[in-house]
Amino acid sequence: MASTEEFERIEISAPIAGVVERAVMEERIVAQIDTLGTLPDIVAEIMRLADDPDTTAAQLEAVISREPVIAGRLFKLANSPFFSRGGTVSTLPQAIRKLGFGTIKNLVLAASAGGVLGTQLGAYDYLESGLWDHSIGVALTGRSIAKGLDLQGTVIDEVFLAGLLHDIGKLVLDPFLRDSYDGSFRLTTEHEQAAVALDHTHVGSRVAEKWNLPAHTTEVISAHHDPAQAPKFPRHAGVVNLCDYFISRERLGRPDGSDDEMVIPSSTLTCLGLQESDVADLGARVSEDLEAVSAFQGMAA
Ligand SMILES: [Fe+2]
Ligand SMILES: [Fe+2]
Numbered sequence: 001m002a003s004t005e006e007f008e009r010i011e012i013s014a015p016i017a018g019v020v021e022r023a024v025m026e027e028r029i030v031a032q033i034d035t036l037g038t039l040p041d042i043v044a045e046i047m048r049l050a051d052d053p054d055t056t057a058a059q060l061e062a063v064i065s066r067e068p069v070i071a072g073r074l075f076k077l078a079n080s081p082f083f084s085r086g087g088t089v090s091t092l093p094q095a096i097r098k099l100g101f102g103t104i105k106n107l108v109l110a111a112s113a114g115g116v117l118g119t120q121l122g123a124y125d126y127l128e129s130g131l132w133d134h135s136i137g138v139a140l141t142g143r144s145i146a147k148g149l150d151l152q153g154t155v156i157d158e159v160f161l162a163g164l165l166h167d168i169g170k171l172v173l174d175p176f177l178r179d180s181y182d183g184s185f186r187l188t189t190e191h192e193q194a195a196v197a198l199d200h201t202h203v204g205s206r207v208a209e210k211w212n213l214p215a216h217t218t219e220v221i222s223a224h225h226d227p228a229q230a231p232k233f234p235r236h237a238g239v240v241n242l243c244d245y246f247i248s249r250e251r252l253g254r255p256d257g258s259d260d261e262m263v264i265p266s267s268t269l270t271c272l273g274l275q276e277s278d279v280a281d282l283g284a285r286v287s288e289d290l291e292a293v294s295a296f297q298g299m300a301a
Helices: 004-009 014-036 041-051 057-065 068-078 092-117 130-148 154-165 168-177 189-196 200-210 215-223 234-249 266-272 276-283 286-296
Strands: none
Touching (some): 014 168, 041 092, 068 092, 154 200, 168 189, 234 276
């Protein structure tokens, strides 16, 4: 048997200590995910119904009317200046007819996520509801840039969902970072790593797994800072990364003057088949999407 003296001489090497520290921290952080709450059941149900070609407007209406808070937000959006062109709506069937299944699905997702993403953060440099404004901005520009790049069908809605949730890991990490950071400057993944050995891309993908979100959402959240890390869905991740750049450049949800110099990684250009000059052209479209973002502002609970 080893003597006490021998035990005392055993030292844990720095790399192993780092691995242990990361594992312990990850356990604590993952436990924190449960306090976030979940996306309401309506999200999975609406995603399934809206993707099924046999779904009727009456089925969609039945599901949405079971969630009065979501239905209320949907009305507010449908009647906002951006969506109400062509007249206001006063009933759910009218809203469904006017907006179409695809838009309704995205609005229900946004109306559901708004309750979670509206939380005020302390360690990150967002204004009140700033993470919500940033997230809906990336989702909406993601949708239109995916269309502009000729990505088809479901990819457009998938990019919307991933854009909406790409930074959800920040919500989980925020309480763990407040001792180290006070929200006075933009935190990078390196800052997060230095403080808690994990970053929001990894933690966000754990949230998506816990919420049973589709595989493309989990992968894009994990790889949204570098699409080279997205083996199955690099183009989804490329669009979200590009839109993260555009919306950060607009400082949406962030205080003026915050240092926000994001750089587009070369993997984004490669996976989308873009040149530097294409980025400027795509960026010029963003101002139209910002009009849509204003319809969602103030919607976060
Ligand atoms: Fe991020
Ligand atoms: Fe972001």
